[in-house]
Amino acid sequence: MKIIVIGATGTLGSAVARQLEERGHEVVRAARRGPVRVDLEDMASVEALFASVRDVDAVICCAASGRLTPLDSPSDEDFTAGLQGKLLGQVHLVRRALPHLRDGGVIVLTSGVFEKPTPGGAFGALVNAGLDAFVRAAAVDMPRGLHLAVVSPGWVAETLSGRGLDPSDGTPAAEVARQYVAHLDARTPGGRQR
Secondary structure: OEEEEEOOOOHHHHHHHHHHHHOOOEEEEEEOOOOOEOOOOOHHHHHHHHHHOOOEEEEEEOOOOOOOOOOOOOOHHHHHHHHHHHHHHHHHHHHHHHHHEEEEEEEEEEOOOOOOOOOOOHHHHHHHHHHHHHHHHHHHHOOOOOEEEEEOOOOEHHHHHHOOOOHHHOEOHHHHHHHHHHHHHOOOHHHOOO
């Protein structure tokens, strides 16, 4: 399969891309920086990505992130950043990807989940819940046998470690990456490359 992985330079995206390549898939690694550039907050860059990469079987988005922001933050922009990039950026990505995917193709997005209440996590929880609801509702509207899914990981161990926190409270990126790959395997006979 020919698969675009958006956010492929990040912790999770690089783990997903690596697992897909190990399975023999052709992976187009896209990110804000690097040879194939895309930014979910810039729809012109998303359109340019699909104009340059043709005949795609799947799009996996691991680029979505949001920062922890206390409710009493004086800046509304701290809240709307997650709304623009993580929620609306992925919604627009789905809409832009539809005409460029082969029949039966797959789009996998990223939301998230906080296992327990997290200080500063209220807006992130709102964005994640909105994205999960969008995928559930939009999945029935997908044309040509296309499949829409979302992976909702908790904290990734390597991300916690990078923040100086205990990585045992998270899931290793390689383990989370298997959830993305499983959505592709479910769409191909015997889980093999097509």
